Amino acid sequence: MIKFLDINNQDKQILNLIYSDIRKIIKKNNFILGEQVTKFENKFSILCGSKYSISCANGTDALLIALKSLDLPKNSEVILPAMTYCSTAFAVINAGLKPILVDVDYLSPLLNLQNLKNKITKKTKVIMPVHLYGSVVNIPLIRKILNNKKIFIIDDCSQAHGAKFYKKKVGSMADISCFSLYPGKNLGAYGDAGVITTNNRSLNIKMKNYRNLGSLQKFKHTQIGVNSRLDTLQAAILLRKLPLLNKYNNKRNKIAKYYDLKINNTKIKKLNYVDGAVYHQYVILSNNRKKLTDLLKKNNIQFGFHYPYPIHKLQALRKYFRKQKYKNAEMLASKGISLPIDPNLSKKNQDKIIKVLNSF
Numbered sequence: 001m002i003k004f005l006d007i008n009n010q011d012k013q014i015l016n017l018i019y020s021d022i023r024k025i026i027k028k029n030n031f032i033l034g035e036q037v038t039k040f041e042n043k044f045s046i047l048c049g050s051k052y053s054i055s056c057a058n059g060t061d062a063l064l065i066a067l068k069s070l071d072l073p074k075n076s077e078v079i080l081p082a083m084t085y086c087s088t089a090f091a092v093i094n095a096g097l098k099p100i101l102v103d104v105d106y107l108s109p110l111l112n113l114q115n116l117k118n119k120i121t122k123k124t125k126v127i128m129p130v131h132l133y134g135s136v137v138n139i140p141l142i143r144k145i146l147n148n149k150k151i152f153i154i155d156d157c158s159q160a161h162g163a164k165f166y167k168k169k170v171g172s173m174a175d176i177s178c179f180s181l182y183p184g185k186n187l188g189a190y191g192d193a194g195v196i197t198t199n200n201r202s203l204n205i206k207m208k209n210y211r212n213l214g215s216l217q218k219f220k221h222t223q224i225g226v227n228s229r230l231d232t233l234q235a236a237i238l239l240r241k242l243p244l245l246n247k248y249n250n251k252r253n254k255i256a257k258y259y260d261l262k263i264n265n266t267k268i269k270k271l272n273y274v275d276g277a278v279y280h281q282y283v284i285l286s287n288n289r290k291k292l293t294d295l296l297k298k299n300n301i302q303f304g305f306h307y308p309y310p311i312h313k314l315q316a317l318r319k320y321f322r323k324q325k326y327k328n329a330e331m332l333a334s335k336g337i338s339l340p341i342d343p344n345l346s347k348k349n350q351d352k353i354i355k356v357l358n359s360f
């Protein structure tokens with residue numbers, strides 16, 4: 001079986017260190033906001049080139065905490081792409097705001113900037129680009145489009161840890177950047193986890209306070225908040241995994257370049273990714289997805305769909321976007337197949353995948 005992802009194998013070299021760290025934390029009974037949490041936040045800021053990091057319980061909360069920190073009027077408009085994970089849109093609705101969708105570019109996972117420009121109104125308060133599949137949205141260009149209007153940019157970086165747009169690092173370009181650290185991400189914990197970055201001092205304090213029940217000091221609750229802290233145990237695991245991120249991102253990149261070069265079948269379309277992409281997913285498109293995935297199954301090759309429904313077609317969200325159509329997002333949903341892109345995928349297995357795809 002060619003696995004889609006093999007986290008256990010990725011972490012083999014650090015497992016003993018992780019076990020020993022966990023033992024020490026258990027002995028110390030230091031489970032909540034222990035020293036590893038701050039240490040991880042500091043290291044994550046260095047990775048992103050941002051001033052501040054605010055860890056939290058998961059990526060969905062990261063987006064919600066970021067939106068809540070802006071104190072926006074109810075029903076303010078937030079623009080996001082029609083193809084992303086449900087959480088990006090759920091966070092907007094849970095924050096009492098109104099999601100406005102834009103399509104992604106043709107054969108790209110990233111939102112179309114012309115489309116974005118057309119959707120900006122007086123009520124727009126936030127743009128929420130998503131660096132989907134590890135490719136990177138041109139945030140500096142979005143800033144130019146906004147032309148000093150008081151509109152915030154919160155980017156969803158859940159699939160782009162360590163990615164770059166030219167020399168600019170993901171996590172340092174927007175007003176607030178949100179990351180999921182779900183186990184299968186390029187940087188993932190052994191359970192739910194998330195982190196937010198910003199260069200804004202007052203937003204940093206607000207978000208640190210909000211994620212800890214409105215408190216920076218025990219029993220002093222200065223505002224209503226949520227309980228969305230990163231566990232000390234997860235922080236210790238992330239601290240061990242963080243130094244491996246760039247190496248594994250480079251390996252993903254090499255596999256992606258090999259697929260780009262060797263998959264040569266006119267029945268399969270490849271997507272465009274930007275240069276600094278970290279290939280959280282490598283997605284191809286097929287007009288006959290059922291037949292092609294049957295062939296992958298027959299050859300014991302795992303695959304995924306990211307995602308089978310665009311935002312406007314999710315059962316929970318349909319009522320917000322009646323009669324709206326986003327044809328490129330719909331194309332990714334109905335024709336996209338994510339290929340194995342585990343950083344340790346062997347050359348032999350890469351060749352097998354390519355051979356099967358080219359024989360289709």
Ligand SMILES: Cc1ncc(COP(=O)(O)O)c(C=O)c1O
Pocket residue numbers: 058059060061084085087088130156158159180181182192193194
């Ligand atoms: C683009 C995107 N946004 C948000 C999330 C939500 O993150 P989490 O599962 O950690 O809540 C994910 C992860 O699944 C994601 O891929």
